[in-house]
Amino acid sequence: MRSTPLGTIAAYFTRLGFTAFGGPLAHVAMMEEHTVRKRGWLSGQQFAGALALCQLLPGPVSTQLAIHIGYLRGGFPGAVIAGISFILPAFFMMLGLSFLYWRYGSLPAVSALFYGLNPAVIALIVAAALRLGRISATSRAAAACVGAAFLARTVLDIDEILILLGLGMLGAIAPGGFTDAPGTLTSSSNPSQTAGTEAAPYRMEGSSRLTSLGTAGGALLGFPLITKSTGAAVASGALILTLAVFFLKAGAFMFGGGYVIVPLMETFAVEQAALMNRSEFLDGIALGQVTPGPILITATFVGYRAAGLAGAAVATAAIFLPSFVWILACAPHLPRLRSWRRGRGFLAAANPAAVGTIAAAAWSLGGECLVDSATVVIATAVLTLALRGRASSFLLILGAAAAGVILG
Numbered sequence: 001m002r003s004t005p006l007g008t009i010a011a012y013f014t015r016l017g018f019t020a021f022g023g024p025l026a027h028v029a030m031m032e033e034h035t036v037r038k039r040g041w042l043s044g045q046q047f048a049g050a051l052a053l054c055q056l057l058p059g060p061v062s063t064q065l066a067i068h069i070g071y072l073r074g075g076f077p078g079a080v081i082a083g084i085s086f087i088l089p090a091f092f093m094m095l096g097l098s099f100l101y102w103r104y105g106s107l108p109a110v111s112a113l114f115y116g117l118n119p120a121v122i123a124l125i126v127a128a129a130l131r132l133g134r135i136s137a138t139s140r141a142a143a144a145c146v147g148a149a150f151l152a153r154t155v156l157d158i159d160e161i162l163i164l165l166g167l168g169m170l171g172a173i174a175p176g177g178f179t180d181a182p183g184t185l186t187s188s189s190n191p192s193q194t195a196g197t198e199a200a201p202y203r204m205e206g207s208s209r210l211t212s213l214g215t216a217g218g219a220l221l222g223f224p225l226i227t228k229s230t231g232a233a234v235a236s237g238a239l240i241l242t243l244a245v246f247f248l249k250a251g252a253f254m255f256g257g258g259y260v261i262v263p264l265m266e267t268f269a270v271e272q273a274a275l276m277n278r279s280e281f282l283d284g285i286a287l288g289q290v291t292p293g294p295i296l297i298t299a300t301f302v303g304y305r306a307a308g309l310a311g312a313a314v315a316t317a318a319i320f321l322p323s324f325v326w327i328l329a330c331a332p333h334l335p336r337l338r339s340w341r342r343g344r345g346f347l348a349a350a351n352p353a354a355v356g357t358i359a360a361a362a363w364s365l366g367g368e369c370l371v372d373s374a375t376v377v378i379a380t381a382v383l384t385l386a387l388r389g390r391a392s393s394f395l396l397i398l399g400a401a402a403a404g405v406i407l408g
Helices: 006-019 024-038 044-056 061-104 111-136 140-154 160-173 206-231 237-252 258-272 278-290 295-339 341-369 373-388 393-407
Strands: none
Touching (some): 044 061, 061 295, 111 140, 237 258, 258 278
């Protein structure tokens, strides 16, 4: 079946890595815009299914979504290239900022920039939720899942994973209510919403999957030993190993999104390893938000403080490596899940539930950054342009950031 050239995958995710400001939900919105609507790499249903899987797995959602899209378009090599291309720009930016911070002890003022950027990010998230909702909520039951997930998250403060699992299990128990035609709210005859009308995803043979999983799993298991031997030349081997083990465990069992790791990382960096004080750690979190890409890139900041370049590389590789293993272990089984009636019911309920959690996050974050009439105007303008497809998300964010500097 037709696949996407690896160079094309690398070019797209590198560009995304340099421009993906605004956090994981903004990254999801950007990926949906380009991979579904502009490039046609995936159908809307495929994208929603991939997103639901990534939200169910531990680790950073946007990074795993990039890896998953790379897998669907280019198999194991595509997954590796997509993930690395998405992560490296943020790594190099954070590496440079870490060097400047620890050398000069200063943090650039960016409040005016974020005054305009944050409302734009909220608008892009809302636009993505609306587009995915039109695709996922194709029955009354599915539409009810969107509302139920939104209320469960905003009113009851239930964890996103429990919401997805609970509503997904409801779909598996009663698949007819989600997958049968009588309750259809929106037609699925639109070519842009039908999987069969777009480029078919790459499929790996069984032996290739075993090789892929073996390679990734071997790297995961052997990583602490490798980093211990190579890191000893430039820093304490024990400290390098400590970094590797901590960030491997954090990346492998981090449920709930990138922000969940912040308190864990603070305990490690400030209290256990005593690498920095709390104020310096908060500056590192701020730098992680200033740079594009996932907030987990703050691991680079902590690793650099611990052991320079080697520490930064070890911490970054360790925290993201489990994401590759999770996706390569689970993504090959998604088509089989779709072919099973109860599996289709699970996905038909979990996909709109994922949309509901995105809308809930936009609602929560919007209350923090839509603070006056100017921010409301910026968000409204960006949302209108995004829904009409008048400009790319990067240009919209760039324009909103400039407006923030002028108005802030």
